[in-house]
Amino acid sequence: MKKMKCKKCSQICVKNGKTQQGRQRYYCRLCKESQQAEYIYEACKTNTNSKLVKLLKEGCGVRSISRILDISPKTVNRRLLSISNDLRAPLIKRGNSYEIDEMCTYVGSKTKRRYIAYALDIKSKEVVSFVVGTRTKKTLEHVTSTVLLSNPKQIFTDKLNIYKSLLPEEIHCTKQYSINHIERMNLTLRTHLKRLNRRTICYSKSSLMLVACLKIYFWY
Ligand SMILES: [Zn+2]
Incomplete structure (x- = not known):
């Protein structure tokens, strides 16, 4: 045998x-x-996690992943959370330049707006930090403080007033077209993550899951 x-x-x-x-x-x-x-049961097989992540990044929602892989939606959610728990942000290199931007989405219901603020390393195109919350100083500070720790060469943002109080003037730039990379990234994100698609009935039901999916998208 x-x-x-x-x-x-x-x-x-x-x-x-x-x-x-x-x-x-x-x-x-x-x-x-x-x-x-x-x-x-499909969920117990060893390659299920990587299939799940692939589908998530190709614009499938939790329910369609559940139908394709024949796993219950509850298990899909639980798996995504456990995968994201093991992921960590990449180490930030010193002296790079970053673009910071926010994008709008909904959590819980279509009346509750939440913003995803994140920082993109212009050279490596890596997302080094992100946060989900309201469009306030406190939320944005989470991202800016992480980036400032790495002694950045320059930081590009849009003309939102909050940034002026968070970033030192000499490295802060708000010129037109300076955040083209991250604006394009917003579009990619909206295309690849079902819950960020516009004009659909798909949106995140909890910010916990939204954070988990973003973590997997950025760092898996
Ligand atoms: Zn063993």
């Missing part, structure tokens, strides 16, 4: 009873985890 190898560490597992459906369960002594050779 073929020996079952652990899906994480490839060690040989020992038999560990049967499931309710009568399938053999195995136990890895190294990882101290129980597993099956084959699963019936």
